[in-house]
Amino acid sequence: MGTKTADEAGAETGAETGAETKTDEEKVDVTKTDATDEVTAEAPGAEEDADDAEEFLAEDGAAAADASVGVGQGAGAVVSAALGFVSLTGSWIGTVAAQRESILGQMESSSSGTPSVAVQLKDTYGDPWQTTALWAGLFALTALVVGVVVLARPAFGSPARPQAAWIKSVSWAGVALGVIGLLLAVLKYTDALLGLPSAG
DSSP states (O other), X not given: OOSOOHHHHHHHHHHHHXXXXXXXXXXXXXXXXXXXXXXXXXXXXXXXXXHHHHHHHHHHHHHHHHHHHHHHHHHHHHHHHHHHHHHHHOOHHHHHHHHHHHHHHHXXXXXXXXXXXXHHHIIIIIHHHHHHHHXXXXXXXXXXXXXXXXXXXXXXXXXXXXXXXXXXXXXXXXXXXXXXXXXXXXXXXXXXXXXXXOOO
16 A cells, blocks of 8 residues: 555656646746836836937037027128128229229210310219219128128027127127218218319
8 A cells, every 4th residue: 555556656756747847937937027027117218218319419400500590690790891891991893893984984075075174073083983982882781781680680580599799799890880881982972072173
């Protein structure tokens, strides 16, 4: 009675082996579940990193756009100041146009016989002087318009982003030079400033 038959021993061994196998399978399942939980726990961090990267790229793009806008406004301010300066000192276009007008006046005077002194003064001095004033006025007006556009640009773009101080300063300089140049051009063109000398 105390002896176990071979069949009983084999059955017990199979039961023990089955129990061990089930235990191993449970361990594998538990390990897989833990690994899945770890991946799930890490996933939100990865999403946050992706969001941070997108925000960084967006900020970098916005900074590049702001830089390009600042470069354009700075260039406009410098152009305005340069045009205002040219309107006061004279340009080669104005000089050439004045010389051309002077030559035309001399040709008209010589072809019309002996014109009066007043006509000669007008042809050789007055018309070139007015041509110079006209070109100076065009440069001054352009400087004034460009300077005002640069100063008004932030109001039509992003008012929250302030304009650089040097851009404002140079733009105001261009506007001031443009106003002065335009005023002098009008005075010269109307002969209020350095007009024709008296013929009599």
